[in-house]
Amino acid sequence: MENLFISVDELLGHISTVEExxxxxxxxxxxxxxxxxxxxxxxxxxxxxxxxxxxxxIAQQLSATMDAIKSCREGISDFEAYLTTDxxxxxxxxxxxxxxxxxxxxxxxxxxxxxxxxxxxQDDGDEVEFF
Amino acid sequence: xxxxxxxxxxxxxLASTKMVTDSMPIDVHQYLxxxxxxxxxxxxxxxxxxxxxxxxxxxxxxxxxxxxxxxxEAMKRIPVLMLTTETKAEMKQKGKALGLTGWIVKPFxxxxxxxxxxxxxxxx
Numbered sequence: 001m002e003n004l005f006i007s008v009d010e011l012l013g014h015i016s017t018v019e020e021x022x023x024x025x026x027x028x029x030x031x032x033x034x035x036x037x038x039x040x041x042x043x044x045x046x047x048x049x050x051x052x053x054x055x056x057x058i059a060q061q062l063s064a065t066m067d068a069i070k071s072c073r074e075g076i077s078d079f080e081a082y083l084t085t086d087x088x089x090x091x092x093x094x095x096x097x098x099x100x101x102x103x104x105x106x107x108x109x110x111x112x113x114x115x116x117x118x119x120x121x122q123d124d125g126d127e128v129e130f131f
Numbered sequence: 132x133x134x135x136x137x138x139x140x141x142x143x144x145l146a147s148t149k150m151v152t153d154s155m156p157i158d159v160h161q162y163l164x165x166x167x168x169x170x171x172x173x174x175x176x177x178x179x180x181x182x183x184x185x186x187x188x189x190x191x192x193x194x195x196x197x198x199x200x201x202x203x204e205a206m207k208r209i210p211v212l213m214l215t216t217e218t219k220a221e222m223k224q225k226g227k228a229l230g231l232t233g234w235i236v237k238p239f240x241x242x243x244x245x246x247x248x249x250x251x252x253x254x255x
Contacts, residue, residue: 030143037150044150046241053238056144057216060187114187117216117237127240128247129223130233 005083009076016069019062030055057119064111068104075100132158133252134177138168138184138196139214144237148183148214151241155248164188165196172203179209181251183235186215186222197229210251214239 030052037044044052075097082090118127135157139145145161152159160177162168165188171177182200186193193213200206210232223234235247248254 027143030146034143034146034150044241049147049150049241050238052150053144053147056141056147056237059141059143060216114219115216117218119238128233128235128243130247130250131223131227131231 005076005080009073009080012069012073012076016066016073019066019069023059023062026055026058054119057115057117060115061112064108064115067111068108071104071107072101075104132156133180133254134158134160135248135252136168136172136177136179136182136184137161137214138163138165138182138188138193140164140185140188144185144214147239148244151244152248155245156254157248157252165191165193165199169196169199172200172206178205181248182209182211183214183248184211186213186217186226194225194229197226197231201230212247212251214244 033052036042079090079093079097082093133156135152137145137148137152137159139148139161140163142163145163149159149161160168160171160179162171165184168177168182168184169191172179184193184196191199193215197211200209200211211230212233212235213226213231214235214237216237218236226234232251233247235244
């Protein structure tokens with residue numbers, strides 16, 4: 001059981017590291033393109049400006065999943081501590097860790113939806129709404 | 132030139148809006164947090180005629196900013212647009228109830244963003 005959780009924890013840690021890298025790479029790529037545009041006084045059309053905004057959405061999506069992973073890893077860490085010190089408490093903690101995982105997944109899914117914007121339907125005409 | 136404040140915790144989002152507004156006859160001030168923008172407004176160093184803010188930000192989100200902003204006597208009637216990835220109707224309703232002027236969903240179309248700014252500022 002302990003090894004299983006250690007493996008899951010390592011996998012989650014690895015995914016989080018890769019996500020951090022992806023966020024950093026896309027940020028650097030955006031800034032390079034933006035600097036090139038600015039330095040050369042290039043006129044950017046609507047299509048390119050919209051494509052460049054993908055970086056912001058990517059960063060927000062990664063942030064949401066990294067928060068979920070952090071929450072799951074905290075649950076695993078608590079459980080591992082109980083496994084070595086109090087096996088009875090560890091058994092009881094299984095329900096708590098399951099609940100924590102489910103909460104983290106629900107939050108991450110909600111945030112995926114909230115942070116997606118018009119990425120899948122950019123041709124829809126409901127972008128600007130006045131009250 | 133009218134002063135327009137942009138608030139977003141994402142540098143790339145601010146850079147995207149800058150690419151669009153550079154060609155407009157407006158004085159743009161950008162802030163990476165709502166608290167930073169409020170400090171500038173409260174100190175009188177910036178007097179906006181329009182604020183465009185993100186919703187999902189750490190420390191103070193767009194709704195919290197709007198509430199604080201509307202508490203400033205001189206800012207009660209200044210238009211505020213939310214520029215966000217959020218699309219839920221209940222969130223838009225909440226913004227409307229708090230005195231929001233309009234809602235723009237990211238990724239924004241530059242022509243439509245310019246048109247929204249021109250409409251609010253009546254720039255013709």
